[in-house]
Amino acid sequence: MCNHYHNIPEALPTIESWREFVSHFNYDDPPSDMYPKRQGVVVRMHEGETVAETMHWGFPWIGKGKRPGTTKKMNTTNVRNHNSPLFRGIINQAQNRCLVPFTEFAEPRVDERGTEAWFAVLGEKIPAFAGIWRDDAAAGPVFAFLTSAPNPLVAQIHPKAMPVILHREDYSRWLEGAPAQKLASPFPSQLMSIVR
DSSP states (O other): OOOOEEOOGGGGGGSHHHHHHOSEEEOSOOOSEEOTTSEEEEEEEETTEEEEEEEEESEEEEEEOSSTTOEEEEEEOEESOTTOTTTHHHHTOGGGEEEEEOSEEEEEOTTSTTOEEEEEETTOSSOEEEEEEEEETTTEEEEEEEEEOOOHHHHTTOSSOEEOEEOGGGHHHHHTTOOHHHHOSOOOGGGEEEOO
């Protein structure tokens, strides 16, 4: 599962496709090296406009502990089961949709402990994951992104899953609430590369 990606938030306003798409860039200095529980840049609809802002990466919730009758704090960063009762209602609501811009993402190499393979989208300086967000009582606005079965390029490194990457022409459709099952599919291998 993808729990590490890179972003260049200061570049978003200078890239033509994002400059035309986003109405307001409301963030200061988020990290470009993204790990769970950090503040990441997302783009969402707000009062009819697209706004880029920062949110906490991960949906906090309380899960079952290892011992019977115990609980533990969880932080869900990506969602594979799109029909999960925990996320189905959020995924299907346009007001809870967002885009998560990135430059490249990492997947752990299953045969080499502690190493990562990095993937990028060809011809796109900053593409976007299909994200969801909500307000959390303790953490404030939080986000996660959807995952799907991996395409053949990613599967050779990480056979379990990959982030749902949207085609640029689907950004508005995602934010407007198009059915998730129509957009949450593996991104084509031929449009991606392993950068290292």
